[in-house]
Amino acid sequence: MQNFDVIVLGAGAAGLFAAISAGQRGRRVLLLDHAEEAGKKILISGGGRCNFTNLGCVPERFLSANRQFARSALARYTQHDFIALVQKHRIAFHEKTLGQLFCDGSARQIVAMLLAEAAAAGVALRLGHRITEVSRADAFRVETSHGGFTASSLVLATGGPAIPKLGATDFAHAVARRFGLPVIPPRPALVPLTFAGEDLDLMRPLSGVALDSIARCGGVAFREATLFTHRGLSGPAILQASSYWKPGEPLLLDLLPEQDAAALLRAAKRARPRAEPRTVLAELLPQRLATALAARHLPALRMADLPDRALDSVATLLRGWRLLPAGTEGFAKAEVSAGGVDTAALSSRTMEARKVPGLFAVGEAVDVTGWLGGYNFQWAWSSGWVAGEAA
Numbered sequence: 001m002q003n004f005d006v007i008v009l010g011a012g013a014a015g016l017f018a019a020i021s022a023g024q025r026g027r028r029v030l031l032l033d034h035a036e037e038a039g040k041k042i043l044i045s046g047g048g049r050c051n052f053t054n055l056g057c058v059p060e061r062f063l064s065a066n067r068q069f070a071r072s073a074l075a076r077y078t079q080h081d082f083i084a085l086v087q088k089h090r091i092a093f094h095e096k097t098l099g100q101l102f103c104d105g106s107a108r109q110i111v112a113m114l115l116a117e118a119a120a121a122g123v124a125l126r127l128g129h130r131i132t133e134v135s136r137a138d139a140f141r142v143e144t145s146h147g148g149f150t151a152s153s154l155v156l157a158t159g160g161p162a163i164p165k166l167g168a169t170d171f172a173h174a175v176a177r178r179f180g181l182p183v184i185p186p187r188p189a190l191v192p193l194t195f196a197g198e199d200l201d202l203m204r205p206l207s208g209v210a211l212d213s214i215a216r217c218g219g220v221a222f223r224e225a226t227l228f229t230h231r232g233l234s235g236p237a238i239l240q241a242s243s244y245w246k247p248g249e250p251l252l253l254d255l256l257p258e259q260d261a262a263a264l265l266r267a268a269k270r271a272r273p274r275a276e277p278r279t280v281l282a283e284l285l286p287q288r289l290a291t292a293l294a295a296r297h298l299p300a301l302r303m304a305d306l307p308d309r310a311l312d313s314v315a316t317l318l319r320g321w322r323l324l325p326a327g328t329e330g331f332a333k334a335e336v337s338a339g340g341v342d343t344a345a346l347s348s349r350t351m352e353a354r355k356v357p358g359l360f361a362v363g364e365a366v367d368v369t370g371w372l373g374g375y376n377f378q379w380a381w382s383s384g385w386v387a388g389e390a391a
């Protein structure tokens with residue numbers, strides 16, 4: 001049985017950061033993971049370039065049963081603190097869009113930076129350790145496939161169940177429950193939406209078509225690209241909206257943001273009465289989508305044959321297509337899981353369980369979920385950092 005001050009379970013973004021921050025305070029830290037490699041999700045993130053934070057990171061861009069919870073950690077370790085660390089390691093980066101910061105080179109640079117910081121802070125990193133039991137007597141005790149360890153502080157940083165083929169598990173939730181912490185049932189977020197019936201019949205042949213759009217759902221709106229897939233819809237606008245979507249609720253899709261679709265269609269009818277409706281729609285929308293929508297909603301050979309009210313009703317559809325998703329593509333395709341350890345059981349300043357001194361939960365394991373665009377990594381850095389300061 002080896003003794004440490006702090007044991008961190010999970011060497012992903014949040015666990016590495018908690019270990020670094022505790023190690024820098026002189027704590028003897030053990031960082032355990034069942035995977036053979038640290039930071040696997042970091043490595044594949046952002047298409048291999050890691051969207052490591054967002055310049056516009058504000059608490060309002062996170063979902064949680066307690067919308068105020070993330071405020072404290074995000075203020076104590078900000079996106080600017082992480083950017084300064086990236087600059088210290090001379091990692092070149094750029095803003096892609098909407099404040100999203102990516103490495104110019106590779107996500108490997110971020111993992112290498114974190115491993116270097118962990119080594120400098122004296123963190124003992126043990127990979128390939130299957131955790132068989134977690135208990136507490138005087139201290140926390142963690143049994144693994146390679147022996148047992150004890151510590152006065154335990155940080156749960158094993159993430160959520162999104163993308164199980166990468167080794168993701170709901171282990172943190174199970175351990176939290178065992179210590180009496182409530183868990184908000186996890187659900188897939190930042191995930192493609194699936195459709196059925198006539199909607200899917202229309203969408204499936206359009207697989208691969210993408211366009212600028214506004215997706216509205218659950219009282220929020222996201223202006224980004226929508227992508228048709230063979231199962232329904234994806235693309236950043238849909239992924240963002242999916243985090244707010246609840247089964248049975250509609251999704252409203254604006255395919256012509258900021259355009260007066262009715263005026264455009266009426267003007268086209270007057271200017272070119274002999275034009276085919278699909279040709280006119282193709283001036284506003286991708287060709288394949290225009291052809292599919294014209295076949296379904298503008299069944300005429302020439303614009304002149306369509307009454308204005310038919311044009312107006314297509315315009316209404318283009319500006320607010322009301323769709324009823326059948327579901328999501330599930331944890332297998334979700335970028336993150338929403339839900340997790342209930343924030344009501346945690347201190348927002350330190351991430352420590354109020355009723356179990358020495359027990360901390362950080363990162364995706366907790367019921368805080370960011371928007372697409374670097375927000376989830378910033379939550380991992382911020383929550384990990386404040387836990388490491390207190391563990």
Ligand code: FDA
Pocket residue numbers: 009010011012013014015032033034035038039040041042044045046047050051052053129130131157158159160162163166167168169170171334335336362363364365373374375376377378380
């Ligand atoms: P994370 O999942 O990273 O780490 C958990 C660690 O615990 C893993 O190392 C795992 O092996 C280990 N573990 C799990 N179960 C265990 C067990 N039972 N025993 C021992 N160890 C266990 N976010 C963002 O901000 N920008 C981006 O560009 C992207 N891109 C992106 C792409 C893809 C494809 C995905 C799936 C996700 C993203 N994300 C993202 C989201 C981001 O990856 C995610 O929010 C963070 O990795 C969460 O960090 P955590 O450390 O909490 O969990």
